[in-house]
Amino acid sequence: MEVRAVHKPIYLDHHSTTPVDPRVLEAMLPFFGSKFGNAASRTHSFGWEAEKAVELARRRVAELAGAAPREIVFTSGATESDNLAIKGVMEAGRGKGNHVVTMATEHLAVLDAVRHLEKQGCRATILPTYKDGLLDPASLREAIRPDTLLVSVMHANNEIGVVQPVREIGAICRERGVYFHCDAAQGFGKMPIDVEADHIDLMSLSAHKMYGPKGIGALYVRRRGPRVALAAQMDGGGHESGFRSGTLNVPAIVGFGVACAIARREMAEEAARTGALRDRLLAQLEAALDDVAVNGSRTRRLPGNLNVSFPGVEGDSLLLSLPEIALSTGSACSSASVEPSHVLKALGVGPWRERSAVRFGLGRFTTGEEIDYAAARVVEAVRKLRALATGAG
Numbered sequence: 001m002e003v004r005a006v007h008k009p010i011y012l013d014h015h016s017t018t019p020v021d022p023r024v025l026e027a028m029l030p031f032f033g034s035k036f037g038n039a040a041s042r043t044h045s046f047g048w049e050a051e052k053a054v055e056l057a058r059r060r061v062a063e064l065a066g067a068a069p070r071e072i073v074f075t076s077g078a079t080e081s082d083n084l085a086i087k088g089v090m091e092a093g094r095g096k097g098n099h100v101v102t103m104a105t106e107h108l109a110v111l112d113a114v115r116h117l118e119k120q121g122c123r124a125t126i127l128p129t130y131k132d133g134l135l136d137p138a139s140l141r142e143a144i145r146p147d148t149l150l151v152s153v154m155h156a157n158n159e160i161g162v163v164q165p166v167r168e169i170g171a172i173c174r175e176r177g178v179y180f181h182c183d184a185a186q187g188f189g190k191m192p193i194d195v196e197a198d199h200i201d202l203m204s205l206s207a208h209k210m211y212g213p214k215g216i217g218a219l220y221v222r223r224r225g226p227r228v229a230l231a232a233q234m235d236g237g238g239h240e241s242g243f244r245s246g247t248l249n250v251p252a253i254v255g256f257g258v259a260c261a262i263a264r265r266e267m268a269e270e271a272a273r274t275g276a277l278r279d280r281l282l283a284q285l286e287a288a289l290d291d292v293a294v295n296g297s298r299t300r301r302l303p304g305n306l307n308v309s310f311p312g313v314e315g316d317s318l319l320l321s322l323p324e325i326a327l328s329t330g331s332a333c334s335s336a337s338v339e340p341s342h343v344l345k346a347l348g349v350g351p352w353r354e355r356s357a358v359r360f361g362l363g364r365f366t367t368g369e370e371i372d373y374a375a376a377r378v379v380e381a382v383r384k385l386r387a388l389a390t391g392a393g
């Protein structure tokens with residue numbers, strides 16, 4: 001295969017973070033300079049200017065979510081939003097209920113928040129998924145009890161890209177009168193999500209997963225039909241309707257807003273483009289190699305995600321032999337440990353597929369040349385490692 005020269009290293013790890021879009025950066029810069037005001041300062045133009053910029057950003061985030069601006073609470077990111085949603089609902093609902101339902105393939109920010117609550121006496125049901133990573137809505141229906149307050153099920157998974165039937169899950173929660181929290185850090189800005197149509201009551205967002213800056217995100221908190229009872233987890237000056245005290249990170253919020261405005265305009269076209277590149281990558285791998293196993297549903301997944309196992313090849317060894325391609329074997333959030341991914345474990349694909357899994361995360365600036373180059377290098381490396389393993393090399 002002839003491959004045109006590409007700029008290296010090639011970044012194919014967009015689930016761990018995305019580059020800041022140049023249009024986002026440009027909008028942020030003045031807020032590091034002359035527009036440095038505190039958005040909570042009510043007595044002068046520096047404060048008013050900052051507040052105006054924050055409120056524009058809030059509208060932009062709300063528009064992309066189908067929410068009202070006052071339902072958007074800015075946080076430091078999806079980890080904080082997950083913690084605020086889960087701990088905040090369970091704390092505020094003490095006396096009404098004590099049970100939370102979630103899923104085994106959730107992000108650790110959700111699973112560890114739930115574990116923390118269990119140590120304090122809350123009850124939790126952690127639902128398994130089908131082998132393709134999808135949740136069975138019937139199992140959720142059965143898990144909801146009279147003392148259930150909250151269901152937390154993510155939109156798109158950060159490792160295998162599987163997109164849950166969020167609308168169906170939301171409808172079940174609404175019917176049973178429990179709150180529905182959705183960690184949408186991966187899917188927001190890449191696929192349509194609407195808190196009304198999808199019956200979402202709380203939703204975690206992160207700017208750096210959608211071409212905005214790191215350290216900023218939001219929690220959507222429904223204000224009516226039903227109004228969510230939420231206990232703040234940070235005490236202080238009462239910013240963000242009292243849900244999250246602390247001086248607002250104005251430059252980052254401005255960037256998050258612009259990232260949402262861009263996503264709103266370009267999402268459909270971008271999803272088609274990255275989806276086609278992902279399919280081309282998989283087609284090239286499958287054409288050249290035996291035994292390529294896709295982890296997670298082949299159809300219900302994020303357009304830029306491909307998680308595949310090459311049985312017989314350790315994922316770590318494969319990555320080491322591909323220094324010019326930025327890839328991941330699982331989630332960067334747990335990369336400090338050498339444990340296999342809890343997501344792949346939950347799928348029950350078996351130890352070899354767990355150990356040989358590689359995650360490709362394509363994004364806004366990924367090109368066809370990069371994909372062709374990466375596919376060729378991966379094929380070469382897998383062949384070599386398999387040959388070594390069988391003693392033929």
Ligand SMILES: *Cc1c(COP(=O)(O)O)cnc(C)c1O
Binds near residue numbers: 015016157185186216
């Ligand atoms: C990245 C991610 C998070 C954590 O978001 P931060 O903003 O980095 O704290 C939570 N959930 C999912 C699904 C993610 O992909």
